[in-house]
Amino acid sequence: MANWKKGRRNFLISAVVIGGSVTAAMQFGLPYLRRKAFDFLSEGGPPGGGTGDNPALWISIDTDNTLHLQVPKVEMGQGVHTALGQIVAEELEVSWERVSVSQGSTLTGPVDSFGTGGSASISGLYLPLRQLTANYRSMLITAVSEEAGMPVQLSKGVFSASGKMIMTLAEATRLDRDWVIPEDDAPLKPASEFKLIGKSVPRVDYLDMLTGIPHYAYDLKSSKQKTYYGAVAKPPKIGAVLENVRTETAKQMQGVIEVIEDGEFVGIIGESRESAWLACDALDIKWQTAETIDQDSLDFALDPNAKDSVVLKKTGDLDFVFSNPNTIRAEYSTPFAATALLEPQSSFAELIENDILRVRTPTQFPNTTASNIAKRLGIEEHKVEVIPTYLGGGFGRRSKTESAIEAAVLAYKTGLPVHVGWRREDEFLHDRFRPPTRHILHGLVEKSGHISGIQHLQASGDVLLSDLPSIAASILGSDFGATRGINVAYEIPSLELRAKRTPLPVPTASWRGLGLLANTFATESFIDELAVSASEDPLSFRIKHLPQGDKIRLRNALQRVGKMADWNRKRPTGTGLGVACCQDYGTVIAQVAEVSVESGDIRVLHIWAVMDCGLAVNPDGAINQVEGNIVWGLGSALHEEITFFDNKPLAQNFDKYPLLRLSETPRIKVELIQSELPPQGVGEPAIGPVPAAVANAVYAASGKRLRSLPLRL
Amino acid sequence: MKITINRKEYSVNEHELDRKLLWFLRDELGLVGTRYGCGAGLCGACTVLVDGQPYRSCITPIGAVADGQLVETVEGLGSKQKLHPVQRAFIEEQAPQCGWCMSGQMMMAVSLLNNNPTPTDTEIEEFMTQNYCRCGSYNRLRRAVKRASRY
Structure with a gap:
């Protein structure tokens, strides 16, 4: 295809906002700007990326009329490939059996200015990708109509005119002509004619996955020659730096091909994975540890009362709250947590034609990974191709793939195809952890039964600022990842939200939902405490504070989940119900947990959930995400906690970091409210309310208020 | 050898x-x-x-x-063209998310069903709980094994 006109759209929203912020700061002052930035970031959400104008980068039709879609968004189990396939197949009139979806490369695939994260892929691409496809459909219809000399229609992959088949979709895309993108956008297919969007079609990517066909980064090998295995020395303690290394022993070990030294980088290339690992462990390295890290010093670092915390939101005056003897004060905390993806990270690098280094790696941010590799090797970016693999779990951890750099260095320096796979112990020791948080809340309920004021002081380790240039931190003051979910949906006349950003000496970064889980745990536990203090029913207390109008969606979700759980039915002694809810960007979710407390054990029996995520492109896929988030939330509520001693996490494997098991998983029932809104985020919102719903249910069952995670009686 | x-x-x-x-x-x-x-x-x-x-x-x-x-x-177990009943059941329940644990889960299910073709819900739970699924597809795994037991 030729003659694509230049792009008309610009999706660089984030750049515009940060650029604009600097000017606004000079005019209105930093505190004002920070509150505005918080409003924007907590309501707008992360950018979902754009499509560009060239359909050929996304869509190709095989000769057998199969739609092949190449996407920049990375599949990590959230079903994004399936949903994007549905969107394109819908607009292009292709039946579902004829759809295949694959991951684009950074050199030849569609460009993605962002990456895959923040539950933003479908909400961000839904309209742009439909429009791109509709424009393409319009171009094809024009072309075939001209060819046939009469108007044609497209249905099920075939163009026809007055009942007569003219040509297939595959043939139309191969017409030899100049293809010109229409000046004006073609009309989108009306929702009333949808056959795929909004339907629970089966996932597009199960067959390889379930029959043992290579599918993940750890499965990769060279298709042309012998594959070698790499292992790179990593500090045995967090913060340690390589002082010197003796490689003699390692070099002489069986199966060792080469030892690569490059400054602080020491890596082994071995015949087999095990020989590389063994030799790597045999390297005689002297490490220098800078600063002692243990749990006490980390715990002490977080101070929600810090004078220099940043005001995120302030409405009304709160003095009357602090001076009132009936004011409730409570403190909550959440610990470090590991990402613990089940597939340890790995990458495969090889030099291909034109001196291009091809790296196949499980990354959520392919473009960043490619430029980091180029920077590390001192080569130009167009000499590095990153092809993201299918991810054995993402959840934010794959925002950085260290093994991509490791494999790239080893392959580039030796010219050999190298696969580097991390061990489980590497995953724990070199994780980027969910940061700990502390929260202090004050609140007052008036005699009328209405909350008159709440103050939430939060302190958290970094989530996103750890990966951003320091200018972002000085402008924003707080970490907008750590404050995700701190906004309060309820109508409260006086509200103050403050956050104290706390960089910690251990790496902390994105973990599913970012701050959503911790902040919702604090807020929604506290709302429960306020309800109890006013002798109000926790469910109707919440509903009462969500007026009709713009809060109607959350109100509806709460009402419906109350019905599902049969909220008013009395449970036996030792069993209780707890409710919690949250709004995460455009998605609202309410949950009820039923918990029994027996001889010191918390057992979660049921979770009911109602989510309104706008139009669910694939409702069953969305429900699967809610179920998974509930299991994640329960893992955090009941087990997950990382503690540090002597610059190391105590857990190095699952024996000391148990994940939630099937036998601990309650009966889960999920319902979606299909609203008129376009698709909103689905991959994370449901994690928010889980720990608070469980803690509130523990209170209902036992009278014990648990304020720190994991919940222990 | x-x-x-x-x-x-x-x-x-x-x-x-x-x-x-x-x-x-x-x-x-x-x-x-x-x-x-x-x-x-x-x-x-x-x-x-x-x-x-x-x-x-x-x-x-x-x-x-x-x-x-x-x-x-x-x-x-089976190929893309001819799936094993357990593979079929896992697909029909749309059980996998990231899928990394699923081979292990399916091998467990096959072993369970070979020894006990009609397991109760409790038996499924007690056996399948030995394997982790980080994505949290446990609800669907329960259903998938039950479904496979009916084939």
Whole structure:
């Protein structure tokens, strides 16, 4: 295809906002700007990326009329490939059996200015990708109509005119002509004619996955020659730096091909994975540890009362709250947590034609990974191709793939195809952890039964600022990842939200939902405490504070989940119900947990959930995400906690970091409210309310208020 | 020495007998459907069947299964064209999310159903709980195993 006109759209929203912020700061002052930035970031959400104008980068039709879609968004189990396939197949009139979806490369695939994260892929691409496809459909219809000399229609992959088949979709895309993108956008297919969007079609990517066909980064090998295995020395303690290394022993070990030294980088290339690992462990390295890290010093670092915390939101005056003897004060905390993806990270690098280094790696941010590799090797970016693999779990951890750099260095320096796979112990020791948080809340309920004021002081380790240039931190003051979910949906006349950003000496970064889980745990536990203090029913207390109008969606979700759980039915002694809810960007979710407390054990029996995520492109896929988030939330509520001693996490494997098991998983029932809104985020919102719903249910069952995670009686 | 995997015989060198079965399957034979999760027999992603019983291949030396035992991996269950009933059930319940644990889960399910073709919900729960699923597809795994038991 030729003659694509230049792009008309610009999706660089984030750049515009940060650029604009600097000017606004000079005019209105930093505190004002920070509150505005918080409003924007907590309501707008992360950018979902754009499509560009060239359909050929996304869509190709095989000769057998199969739609092949190449996407920049990375599949990590959230079903994004399936949903994007549905969107394109819908607009292009292709039946579902004829759809295949694959991951684009950074050199030849569609460009993605962002990456895959923040539950933003479908909400961000839904309209742009439909429009791109509709424009393409319009171009094809024009072309075939001209060819046939009469108007044609497209249905099920075939163009026809007055009942007569003219040509297939595959043939139309191969017409030899100049293809010109229409000046004006073609009309989108009306929702009333949808056959795929909004339907629970089966996932597009199960067959390889379930029959043992290579599918993940750890499965990769060279298709042309012998594959070698790499292992790179990593500090045995967090913060340690390589002082010197003796490689003699390692070099002489069986199966060792080469030892690569490059400054602080020491890596082994071995015949087999095990020989590389063994030799790597045999390297005689002297490490220098800078600063002692243990749990006490980390715990002490977080101070929600810090004078220099940043005001995120302030409405009304709160003095009357602090001076009132009936004011409730409570403190909550959440610990470090590991990402613990089940597939340890790995990458495969090889030099291909034109001196291009091809790296196949499980990354959520392919473009960043490619430029980091180029920077590390001192080569130009167009000499590095990153092809993201299918991810054995993402959840934010794959925002950085260290093994991509490791494999790239080893392959580039030796010219050999190298696969580097991390061990489980590497995953724990070199994780980027969910940061700990502390929260202090004050609140007052008036005699009328209405909350008159709440103050939430939060302190958290970094989530996103750890990966951003320091200018972002000085402008924003707080970490907008750590404050995700701190906004309060309820109508409260006086509200103050403050956050104290706390960089910690251990790496902390994105973990599913970012701050959503911790902040919702604090807020929604506290709302429960306020309800109890006013002798109000926790469910109707919440509903009462969500007026009709713009809060109607959350109100509806709460009402419906109350019905599902049969909220008013009395449970036996030792069993209780707890409710919690949250709004995460455009998605609202309410949950009820039923918990029994027996001889010191918390057992979660049921979770009911109602989510309104706008139009669910694939409702069953969305429900699967809610179920998974509930299991994640329960893992955090009941087990997950990382503690540090002597610059190391105590857990190095699952024996000391148990994940939630099937036998601990309650009966889960999920319902979606299909609203008129376009698709909103689905991959994370449901994690928010889980720990608070469980803690509130523990209170209902036992009278014990648990304020720190994991919940222990 | 010989080792039988999915009804096919492979030769193993004497010096390889201590090697863990997992890496022999994946890196030597290219049978990458058996996944690595923890290397310590804790998560179950590497589960294979040895004479019908579930083994954690990440801690099983080749030598322990090179004495006439029959090793089965996910590649031996069924192909894309002809799926095993357990594979079918997992697809029909749309159970996987990221899917990394699923080979191990399916091998567990096959083992359970071979020994007990009509397990109760409790029996499914007690058996399948040995394997982790980080994505949290447990609700669907329960249903998928139940469904497979009806085929």
